[in-house]
Structure formats: C-alpha cells, structure tokens
Amino acid sequence: MENPIAGHDEPAGQDHLPLPYYAATTRATPPLEEVRQRIPGWGVDLDHDERTAVPMEDFDPGATGAHWHFPERQPELWPRERSPEHGMLTPVFGTACPPKGLSGMIRKYAYTLSEGKSSHWLLLMAADRVDVVESMLESVLQGKPDNPITESGVKAEFTRGGLRSRLGQGRVDLKHQPLDALIVAAPWLIAGYAGYATAKALSRKRRARRTRQTLRPATAW
C-alpha cells in the first residue's frame, strides 16, 4: 500500500490521527536524504558496529598502553582515608588536601561508613562546611584573610555585563540567583553572629557578677 505521507501509513478515511494511535511503521521526520543534504557529516556514525562505545564492555586489555598487570603502589605517606567498599587501598591516589582539624575528624569518621549510607555523604557535606569556617580562621592567622569580594569574582558583574546579560532575557534562573550572594556571605554572617552572641553572653555574665558583688551583704563586725 502506498503511504499517504512519506514514511507514514496513516489509516485512510480519517482526519489526522496522531502517531501513537495506529501502527505507524516510521515517524514523520523529514526525508532522510533531505537531512543528509542539509547536515554536514550526517550518518557517518550510523553503523552501530563502528560506534566507539559499542559494545559497552569491550575486553581488550592490550589497548590501553599499560605495561603492568598490576600497577606499582604509590607510597602511603599518611593513613589515607578510603571507602570501606574498597577491598584495599588503591595503588594510586590523590594527595591534594590531607584531612585536618575538626573537618578532618568528621571526614575520617564518614569514611568508616559505606557509600550506601546517606550518613556517609551527609557527614562529608557537613565536614565541607566546617572546613570552610576552619580555613577562614586559619587564613586570618596566616595573614591572608579571605576576601569575599575578590574571591566571588563579583567584579565580572561590571566588566561582563551583569545587567545586560539578565534584563529582558526571560531567564528562569533569576528567581534564585539572589540566594547566591547569601551563600557567599553565610560564613561571615555566621561568624559575625557567633562573635556577637559570645560578646553579649560575656557581657551579661560580667554584669551579673558585678550585680552579685553589689548585693552581697556587708560583713558583720
């Protein structure tokens, strides 16, 4: 039977039936020859056997350039934290930022829990936040305090068209972008509030002590 639409076999005598409601053999895309003419390189990887990710697992241990059955082991210079789902320490690992301080303690504990537990990941996230506060304090002590203005790169707002890039563009991310500034400011707000609360508590304590001294009855002679 000749199809009324190229690549279609819509039942005759009906108003247009949407595609899923009958046994269409193919979709009403433009004719593929037309696509081939229009798109450079169309179909050069059409053959599935030639595709580089097919089959997904392609056993070929000689293809990698490795000249070892098992790699030499990198020296472990400190007890390297590792997932308990690993049967051993991997022979090679990163050494970018060894765990330290309170955040390091939280991280080491998190690595006693398997990756299957949400607590593993949530503790690591918590350690990340602690790390930020610890590092802020450390940078002050080192004389290289964090600068939220330069570190957030907010200068780009003025040099890269902050307003021009946002106004009248119909961008949906504008609803939540103001929260970014809050996230940047959060460590300073928390530290500021903690300082204020501590000062207030100390002052209250001092005042209470002074009041107690004033009210103490005079020593009887």
Add this chain to the structure above:
Amino acid sequence: MRAMVYRGPYRIRVEEKEVPRIEHPNDAIVRVTKAAICGSDLHIYHGMMPDTRVGQTFGHEFIGVVEEVGPSVQNLQRGDRVMVPFNIFCGSCFFCARQLYANCHNVNPNATAVGGIYGYSHTTGGYDGGQAEFVRVPFADVGPSVIPDWMDEEDAVMLTDACPTGYFGAQLGDIQAGDVVVVFGAGPVGLFAAKSAWLMGAGRVIVIDHLEYRLEKARTFAHAETVDFGEVDDIVLHMKKTTDWLGADVAIDAVGAEADGAFFQHLTAAKLKLQGGSPIALNWAIDSVRKGGTVSVVGAYGPLFSAVKFGDAMNKGLTIRANQCSVKRHWPRLFEHVRNGILKPSEIVTHRIPLEHIAEGYHMFSSKLDNCIKPIVVTN
C-alpha cells in the same frame, strides 16, 4: 607555582602552591598551557559535591607540555605537547580492561561509585586539577596523548571532556536512522550531543534550554530546532505536541545537577544541597521520551539521592543509560572527525581568561554573563 584554589562555595582565589612532584613511577608533571572551566566544575564551585576540600585546585580539562616524567614512563618525554583526558585511569583493572576507563578501580580510594577525575573533589580521588601552572598526571603511559601537529590547541582542550562527553551521550542514546532526539541543555556538552546525534543518523534534533544565546548557538552550530522552556507553559506537553503526541525516541540529559525550571527542586538541590542534584532535566527527559525509548544521562549528579520520577521510567519501559565518558576510547574516531572538518570543537569557545582572573571567569560562567558558553583559562 600559581594555582586556582577553592575557598568555599562560590569563592576561589589564585595562590602560590608547591609545584607537584612525581609520587608514582608512572607519573608525569605537565606544565599547563590551556585549561577550560567545565559546567560540572560549577557543581563543585557551588559546594554540591561531598568532600570538596578548601585548598583543592579544580580543572579536569587541560592540555600542556610534559615537564618531568617518572622512571617507568615509556610513551612520553619532556617537551611533548599533550592533551589529557579528564579521567584518571590505570589501564589494567577489571574495568579498564573492558575499556570502561571512566570506571577505573585503581585510582580513587575515596569511592567505588565513581572513578578518578582531576580536580573534582576528594570523592573522585583527591587529585589537584589543571587550572594551575603545573599538574601531576598519574599513569602517563595510559591517559595522555601527544597532540597531533595538525590539531588546533583549543580543539585539543575541547577533546579532553566536553566534545567526547557529548558524542558519548549521543551514543548512549542508541540512535537509529530517522530518530527524533531531544537534548536537554544547550551548554557545551548539550551542543556536542546535538551535533553528534546527526552523525548517528537522527531525523530531528531538538535542543531545550532557557538561555536564548545558547539556543541560538544550538541552531547555528548544531543545526538543531530549539525550544525555550521559559516560553512554554509545560515543556513535556510541548514536546508531546511537537512530536505528533508520541514523544522523542531518544532524550539526552546534558544538564545534570543544577537544572533549572522547577524552583523547589533547584532550591533543595543546588542551594540547600539536600539532593545529589536537581533532577528537573532528567524528569523532563523521562516524561518527554516515548514509551520504549532511551534516556541518556551525561549530565553530572552528586552521589546523594535525587527525586527522580522512576515510576514513569519503569512504566514506560524506558532504557536509561548513563556514565561518565571514557574519553580516550573515543579519541581515534573524534580525531578523524576533526581532521575531516566534520567537527570543529573550538567553535563553542566564547572566552579566554588569564589564570589570575579566574574568579571573575567562574562568576561569569556560573551567572551566565556576557553570552558565555565555554571559557578557557590561559596560564601564561
């Protein structure tokens, strides 16, 4: 050396750091000449990936010159210009032997659920990345390749991640001749996925985003139809209508953890970090594809749970395929495509930023300023 370092969510700075040293006999030290900022770098920049430590240097897309090699390195020598895939892999484990380099089991002690990646938190192994003057490259005989003389350096940088990941995303879709392919996200990976879908014989390619300048790039670079999801009431319904009520044959999620389009999902994932990622694009992919169709996921998500509409996926009989791209597996074919002029990956590069100004570069890319699609960091 000068290196970008993470200081906390949305904050980075350039600091003096020690030049990395050979820590394993098959290491190389590479002097970085060009690096790129990846869309997935924004997830760690925003503090979404667990175990992102203050002081780490990001950057998993870079090229450079070999400065020093370990005693067991045979295939590289000092002075070689090299491109380095974003995966760190040993070449000899159970998974590497099956060419699943992205899933190497010998390089990441911190997790078994993900392989090793340069500068991408300690969850992927705790390696410093290439947004610096120098970087340690483990397994130098396995990962890096010498850049062919004919290859443009910016093309080479794009071939370390964004281009192969997009190409791989299209392959995961198992595209047949004439298929309707919808790509969520017109960032670098989405653009390459859309372009690659044609190479695999797609009949229609539709790209969805909310940034008009990126959709314009999808039309000119990837010859795709485009939809601005901010302009339609319901993108899933729109997709059904535009595909004669059937849905796409293949949907590719090239957005990942910080997808926009549903405020609450974005808030809980990207801002409050209560999900591994905002699954808006993934849910739209599941709902937009036809029954029996394929969803390909190359957008990056964190390891925590996400509110994915798995019931719809199950009831529609979908095939969901996902992975990090094993970059080096695709290089021979992609090199051919670049040499034959079928692909010109550097066409998506919009900005070149000196390393010293990288904080502004991240802010620009993160906030989508100045029509930014792909920024490259120049170290010298």
